[in-house]
Each structure stands twice: as structure tokens, then as C-alpha cells.
Amino acid sequence: HTKNNGRNGHNFFQPSMNTLAQTQLQLNNDLWHAQENNELRLFYQPKYCAPRGPIIGFEALLRWQHPTRGLLTPDVFLPLAEKTGMIVTIGGWVINEACRQLHQWRQQGHLNWSVAVNLSALQFEQSNLVETVTEALATHDIPPELLTLEVTETTAMRDPDESVRILTELTRLGVKASIDDFGTGYSSLLYLKRLPASELKIDRAFVNELQHQTEDATIVSAIVALAQSLDLKVVAEGVETAEQQAFLTGLGCNTLQGYLLGKPVPPEKVAELPNFALEAEEKRQAALPHSI
Numbered sequence: 001h002t003k004n005n006g007r008n009g010h011n012f013f014q015p016s017m018n019t020l021a022q023t024q025l026q027l028n029n030d031l032w033h034a035q036e037n038n039e040l041r042l043f044y045q046p047k048y049c050a051p052r053g054p055i056i057g058f059e060a061l062l063r064w065q066h067p068t069r070g071l072l073t074p075d076v077f078l079p080l081a082e083k084t085g086m087i088v089t090i091g092g093w094v095i096n097e098a099c100r101q102l103h104q105w106r107q108q109g110h111l112n113w114s115v116a117v118n119l120s121a122l123q124f125e126q127s128n129l130v131e132t133v134t135e136a137l138a139t140h141d142i143p144p145e146l147l148t149l150e151v152t153e154t155t156a157m158r159d160p161d162e163s164v165r166i167l168t169e170l171t172r173l174g175v176k177a178s179i180d181d182f183g184t185g186y187s188s189l190l191y192l193k194r195l196p197a198s199e200l201k202i203d204r205a206f207v208n209e210l211q212h213q214t215e216d217a218t219i220v221s222a223i224v225a226l227a228q229s230l231d232l233k234v235v236a237e238g239v240e241t242a243e244q245q246a247f248l249t250g251l252g253c254n255t256l257q258g259y260l261l262g263k264p265v266p267p268e269k270v271a272e273l274p275n276f277a278l279e280a281e282e283k284r285q286a287a288l289p290h291s292i
């Protein structure tokens with residue numbers, strides 16, 4: 001049977017749409033198995049005390065080692081996982097895995113390091129989030145203040161009253177809250193003041209354009225000033241050049257993150273990060289007997 005799809009020869013479903021839908025469907029299927037097949041990974045990007053160290057901690061960033069498509073970044077599969085709700089289970093795994101990794105680092109002597117985990121909007125709204133966090137901290141014996149939960153400004157401002165409630169519950173556990181991608185959403189300053197967050201992360205879109213667009217420099221200065229007046233730590237993400245590093249440090253931005261200082265790496269590569277060698281050298285120098 002062949003079916004005639006209209007006289008003018010137009011099909012409603014273009015082959016390209018079909019292929020895209022099929023790819024998404026396949027990806028969705030694969031994602032169901034990704035967890036049980038241990039294909040999900042966390043990479044870690046260092047956060048540095050401005051201007052260049054020491055490392056104060058890491059942001060955990062999700063990767064999927066897909067059997068045929070290679071290493072996938074969140075933009076490829078996160079929207080899908082959010083749509084199907086799979087992000088809740090995946091996000092639970094992320095929290096536990098980041099705590100497990102931090103425990104391992106602590107055993108290696110890195111007692112001051114902290115770890116930050118991103119929460120998706122759906123995950124943020126789950127009533128069992130507090131339990132998930134409590135359990136991960138207890139299982140891996142993590143001091144709560146060493147775990148930061150990052151929520152985007154957009155998520156936090158979707159239902160501000162509800163966000164204040166959720167973040168209050170979470171921060172009662174002793175964990176820190178951070179407002180991610182700040183500057184891209186629409187914050188009510190009133191709510192920003194009420195949110196029990198301890199950190200703002202300036203979106204990398206502003207940091208990126210710092211040297212080219214003076215408006216961005218003005219925005220970044222304003223965000224840093226706002227953060228300081230609200231007694232929040234301010235982190236710049238996406239620092240790629242020495243100029244950006246110098247500008248941000250000059251403004252009083254306390255923490256820097258970006259390719260200039262360190263890319264996200266798998267945990268086994270953490271010891272190879274740039275300023276690791278520097279720190280080790282400084283320690284060695286400090287341990288040397290002083291010559292007179």
C-alpha cells in the first residue's frame with residue numbers, strides 16, 4: 001500500500017523532522033540505560049581564589065560517555081532528561097557521586113576543598129531533595145558546608161516564595177546555596193535579599209565580552225557591587241583571558257573559574273591542573289630551611 005499524501009506532493013512530515021525525532025527517541029532510550037551501564041561521569045572544574053589560586057574547590061559537571069556517540073556534554077541530553085523527568089534520578093546520582101569523590105579527596109588530605117553541584121529546576125522542586133542531600137552527606141561523611149548547591153537565577157525566580165522556602169530548608173542542613181548564571185534572569189532584588197544564598201555566579205556571557213563591550217564591564221561591576229552589599233561571595237565563570245582575570249580581580253571578585261585557570265577534567269586528571277604544580281612548589285619552598 002502506498003498512500004498519496006495530497007495532490008501537491010507535500011508531506012506534512014519532512015524527512016529531516018523524522019530523523020530528528022528518531023534521534024531524540026533513540027537518545028532517550030539510551031539515557032535510560034546510561035545509568036545502569038555506568039556511562040554517566042562527573043568532570044570537575046576548579047574554582048580558584050582570585051587571582052590564580054589556591055584551588056578552593058570544584059564544580060561537578062555532568063558528562064555522558066555514550067557507547068557510540070562519544071563523550072556528550074549536558075546541552076545534548078539535559079533538556080531531554082528534564083522533559084522526561086529522568087533528570088531527577090540522574091541528579092540524585094550526581095549529588096551522591098560528587099560527595100563520594102569529595103570524600104576520596106579528603107582522604108588524600110584535601111580537607112579544605114568544597115564541591116558544587118548543579119540542580120535542575122525539576123530536581124529543585126522535588127520534595128525529597130532534602131533527604132537526598134542529607135543521605136549523601138551522611139554516607140560520605142561530608143561536612144555540610146563543603147557542599148554547594150547551584151541553582152540558576154531563572155529557576156530561583158520562577159516562584160520566588162517557594163525558592164526561599166526550599167533554599168531555607170536546604171541551607172538548614174548546613175550546605176551552601178549559589179545563584180548560577182546570574183544576570184541572565186530577572187531577579188527581584190527584594191527576593192535576592194531574602195534568598196539564603198551565599199554566592200552569586202556571574203554568567204559567562206558577561207565575562208566573555210568584558211574587554212570588548214564596556215556595557216558588560218559596567219554590568220559586571222554592578223553585579224560585584226550588588227553581591228558585596230548583600231554580603232554574598234561572587235564567582236566569575238568563563239574566565240578565558242588574563243585581561244578578564246585582571247579586571248575581575250580588580251573589582252574584588254573573590255573566586256574565578258574558567259578555561260584560563262582550568263578546564264573541567266575527570267577526577268583522575270585533577271592532580272595535573274595548572275596551579276597544582278605551583279602550590280606544591282610553594283609548599284616545598286616554605287618547607288625549606290631559610291638561609292641567612
Ligand code: C2E
Nearest residue numbers: 061062073074094118119120238239240257258259260264
Ligand atoms: P553551568 O553550571 O553554568 O556550568 C558552566 C559551564 O561553562 C560548563 O559547561 C563549563 O564547562 C563551561 N565553562 C567553564 N569555563 C568556561 C570557559 O572559560 N569558557 C567557556 N566557553 N565555557 C566554560 P558544561 O559542562 O557543558 O555544562 C553546561 C551546563 O549544564 C551547566 O552550566 C549546568 O547548567 C548544566 N549542568 C552541568 N552538569 C549538570 C548536572 O549535573 N546537573 C544539572 N541539573 N545540570 C548540569
Ligand code: MG
Nearest residue numbers: 059118150180
Ligand atoms: Mg553551575
Ligand code: MG
Nearest residue numbers: 180181201237
Ligand atoms: Mg553558570
Ligand code: MG
Nearest residue numbers: 180181203204
Ligand atoms: Mg550556564
